[in-house]
């Protein structure tokens with residue numbers, strides 16, 4: 001790791017201010033992506049501004065069906081929240097299948113969506129739940145937030161403070177984890193409220209997370225796994241790498257979508 | 266350079282370290298606590314697992330500065346008064362190791378998982394919970410046995426205490 005300097009912030013304002021005075025600074029939350037990247041010398045921020053101890057960015061609040069999750073809330077906290085599991089089981093179960101217990105104790109929802117890894121789990125939930133991403137500057141709809149592999153609508157110094165959404169009537173997430181990394185080879189989040197169905201896919205798309213709109217309209221009138229028979233995602237838009245071909249991933253997307261629908265019930 | 270202060274195994278410690286110093290290097294090189302191992306050094310294998318504020322984390326994926334002012338427990342801090350911790354004793358009893366390199370991380374992960382599941386674990390859960398700890402000798406069989414035996418013992422102890 002190249003040299004860097006560490007600064008702990010106690011408030012969002014303090015963090016933004018510290019970033020302003022750093023030359024090539026970066027925020028660090030759980031560090032479960034950034035620290036390994038720095039160790040590989042793929043990133044070399046001259047300053048790290050730590051967001052993990054900012055009280056306003058932590059915790060889950062639920063008001064009826066309205067859910068708000070602070071950006072510095074860890075995967076373990078999301079996975080173990082009984083209140084969240086009661087209103088939105090899909091996201092709690094998703095968080096419980098990220099990486100391993102130690103990664104889940106440190107990694108945060110804000111860090112995951114800011115990073116927008118094409119194989120990360122949370123982006124699929126944000127898109128399917130129609131979440132709002134709150135920052136220290138504005139509110140961004142999930143549909144406008146994820147802008148392709150590792151790209152988001154965030155400005156350099158912008159801080160995600162929370163995400164919020166209205167829990168759907170039914171939802172579930174199904175992923176086929178890469179056997180070594182546990183990242184998604186294909187992960188599908190399905191959310192349904194009445195005849196409004198959203199299907200978001202991670203791990204498989206060449207441009208990162210995406211909505212499978214053809215499946216959404218088929219499921220709107222018939223919410224059953226069988227509604228997907230005869231449908232297929234475009235293979236030309238799927239990732240192809242040593243872990244799996246585009247053809248294989250296209251098939252996985254459909255299978256994961258069917259499993260998620262069955263689980264959502 | 267910064268001065269980093271934390272509590273390690275119940276003892277207040279401090280050190281002047283470069284900000285980029287990883288927690289595992291602070292523990293091993295500055296405090297001489299070499300029980301915590303560096304295995305893969307890429308956040309995968311879990312040989313470096315310690316507890317920070319009571320939660321298992323990979324100390325190769327955290328800066329010492331990030332752990333400043335926290336309570337850290339390493340493998341050296343588990344045994345109380347010369348008595349092995351029940352998880353350590355179970356690993357010995359059930360031979361949950363061969364070369365031993367992954368063992369400190371395995372034991373710290375096991376203690377954390379038993380705590381989180383309030384002493385209730387089955388084989389499937391133990392195997393799933395060991396996702397972040399890699400052993401290249403044992404095939405995990407005796408590790409799982411040891412964790413289950415320790416769970417039984419610790420759950421049993423809690424039951425006795427509650428009666």
Ligand SMILES: Cc1cc2nc3c(=O)[nH]c(=O)nc-3n(C[C@H](O)[C@H](O)[C@H](O)COP(=O)(O)OP(=O)(O)OC[C@H]3O[C@@H](n4cnc5c(N)ncnc54)[C@H](O)[C@@H]3O)c2cc1C
Pocket residue numbers: 026027028029030031032033034035036051071072097098099100103106107108109110111112114115117119120121122154158159160161181182183184308309
């Ligand atoms: C072994 C291992 C397995 C993993 N498996 C999975 C998996 O199965 N699925 C999965 O989805 N992920 C997985 N991950 C990644 C993990 O979920 C990370 O926690 C996550 O990607 C990043 O969150 P973090 O809090 O650690 O962010 P950090 O590493 O601290 O930061 C990541 C990036 O986000 C920025 N950032 C962080 N917080 C904010 C904020 N609030 N506002 C703006 N920018 C911010 C940082 O500047 C940095 O660029 C795995 C990681 C490891 C090490």
